[in-house]
Each structure stands twice: as C-alpha cells, then as structure tokens.
Amino acid sequence: MALTLTGINTGVIRNGNQFQALALNLKHEQNETSLIFIPALQLRDLYICFEHRLHLQSLRNAKEKTAFKKSQDTATQAMLNNIPPLTQKQLLEADIRLRVEKLEPRASHAEGFQLAFSLQGGHSLLLQLEDAQIALVISAISHAINNAGMHKLSLRISSLLDFLPMYDADIKSNGEMEYDNYPHPAWKLALFTHYLALVYHYTDSNGQDCACGTIVKSRIRGEMKETAAIARRLLAFSPRLKKLEGKPCRITVATIASGPGHFPRERCLKALHQLYQSTLAATAE
Numbered sequence: 001m002a003l004t005l006t007g008i009n010t011g012v013i014r015n016g017n018q019f020q021a022l023a024l025n026l027k028h029e030q031n032e033t034s035l036i037f038i039p040a041l042q043l044r045d046l047y048i049c050f051e052h053r054l055h056l057q058s059l060r061n062a063k064e065k066t067a068f069k070k071s072q073d074t075a076t077q078a079m080l081n082n083i084p085p086l087t088q089k090q091l092l093e094a095d096i097r098l099r100v101e102k103l104e105p106r107a108s109h110a111e112g113f114q115l116a117f118s119l120q121g122g123h124s125l126l127l128q129l130e131d132a133q134i135a136l137v138i139s140a141i142s143h144a145i146n147n148a149g150m151h152k153l154s155l156r157i158s159s160l161l162d163f164l165p166m167y168d169a170d171i172k173s174n175g176e177m178e179y180d181n182y183p184h185p186a187w188k189l190a191l192f193t194h195y196l197a198l199v200y201h202y203t204d205s206n207g208q209d210c211a212c213g214t215i216v217k218s219r220i221r222g223e224m225k226e227t228a229a230i231a232r233r234l235l236a237f238s239p240r241l242k243k244l245e246g247k248p249c250r251i252t253v254a255t256i257a258s259g260p261g262h263f264p265r266e267r268c269l270k271a272l273h274q275l276y277q278s279t280l281a282a283t284a285e
C-alpha cells in the first residue's frame with residue numbers, strides 16, 4: 001500500500017567535498033516517518049520524474065493552471081506545517097540498508113503519481129505524491145544541497161532532465177564510428193518522445209576537419225530552437241564530446257524517430273551515420 005506524503009525534511013551526507021547521498025525523511029499517515037538516502041544518480045532519476053509531471057501540468061489550459069496554482073499553495077502550506085525532524089545523529093549514523101538502489105514511477109493519475117523506491121537492505125517503499133507537492137520537495141532538496149556548498153551538483157543534475165543521452169560517437173574520416181551507449185529502463189524512455197541525432201563538425205589542433213555525433217531522446221523535435229541548448233549541455237556530460245567545450249562547432253540536428261518505446265541501436269547508429277553523410281554532401285555543394 002502506498003504511503004501518502006504529508007511532510008518532508010532533507011539533509012546531505014558528504015565525505016569531505018564529495019556528495020554521498022541526500023537524506024530524505026518522509027512524513028506520512030499517523031505522523032509516522034520513513035528515512036531514506038538517495039545517491040546522485042538516483043536523485044537525478046527522481047528529478048526526471050518530477051520534471052515530467054510538471055511538464056504535463058504545463059500542457060493544461062489556463063483555467064486548469066490557475067486551479068493547480070491554488071492547490072499548489074495549499075499543499076505547500078500543509079507540507080510546511082508537517083516538517084518531520086532530521087537530526088545530525090541520523091546523518092552521521094546513516095543505515096546503508098536505507099540507501100536507494102533504484103526508483104521508478106508507478107501508477108499515476110491526473111493530479112499525482114506513485115514512486116517506488118528499492119532499498120539496499122532488500123525492502124521497498126511506495127510513496128504517493130501529488131503534483132502540487134513537487135515544487136516544495138524540489139525546493140527542500142535544493143536548499144539542502146546548496147547549504148552543503150554543492151551548488152555545482154544542483155546545476156549538473158538540473159541540466160540533464162529534459163533529455164536522455166543514448167549514444168555518442170567519434171566519427172572517423174572513413175565514416176566508421178567508435179561509440180558509447182547509455183542504456184535506460186523502459187519507464188524512463190516512456191517519458192520522452194523524439195529521438196534526435198546531432199552531428200558536430202569541428203577543427204582539431206592539427207587543423208583537420210573532424211566530427212562527433214550523439215543520439216538523445218527528448219520531448220522536442222530536432223527543428224526546434226531548444227535543441228541548441230541541449231547540444232551545448234551535452235558537451236559537459238559526454239566524455240567523447242567534452243573535448244569540444246569552448247571550440248567553434250557546426251551542429252546539425254535531425255529527428256530520426258518518435259514514440260514512447262525503444263528505437264533499436266542499429267537504426268540509431270545508421271541514422272547518425274546518414275546524418276553525418278548528409279552534412280558532408282551539404283558542405284561539398
């Protein structure tokens with residue numbers, strides 16, 4: 001049975017300057033609490049779930065948005081009146097069995113959804129959240145991370161929420177590709193709609209024309225102007241693309257498939273290669 005969230009408190013566990021986990025003390029029915037610890041990768045997954053729910057709310061009409069804002073104000077005040085304690089001792093003596101190994105959204109409805117947390121000790125926790133509570137939860141998490149002096153972690157996580165990296169590649173002069181892939185569970189792929197191929201042309205230190213490419217899944221199509229921001233943010237994420245930071249690049253983007261499911265690797269890489277070939281033809285004209 002899902003626990004209904006009524007309040008939250010947050011803290012950060014760190015080892016020197018290294019982030020270890022976010023402590024999340026969740027208050028639910030009968031004033032009971034559940035303490036869990038969320039590492040960075042799982043924290044990003046939590047934010048991806050939140051970002052998707054807020055995206056759905058943004059698609060509503062003006063009347064529905066006004067009603068949501070009122071429910072958000074009510075939920076925020078209710079949560080602020082029910083903040084559970086979180087002590088220094090709980091942070092210093094964090095139980096490794098309460099560490100979140102994975103999380104995923106479960107049943108959803110128009111106003112909220114359930115989150116399933118799988119813990120290292122073998123137990124699980126199912127939490128019911130309302131969309132109107134999300135803003136306060138995000139604020140509480142950000143406040144804890146920034147208070148711990150880890151603002152860069154907040155920026156890094158927030159820069160990777162509106163797309164999923166799938167593949168990136170160095171494209172050799174003969175057209176062959178050396179690539180890395182980033183697998184994602186089905187629930188995460190279902191939150192995004194469009195597969196995009198991006199090709200970056202640049203000049204290396206020897207004056208040679210070179211190219212890199214990547215495949216991402218996003219909610220925007222390749223011709224939309226927002227893809228320029230994704231193209232820039234990818235440089236900080238990808239080991240293969242990081243060498244392009246600060247270099248002038250010619251970037252070409254194309255939508256190669258749309259839908260909630262998985263687009264096979266062979267078709268992704270073939271589409272990336274075809275886009276690369278089309279950029280060469282365009283340059284030659």
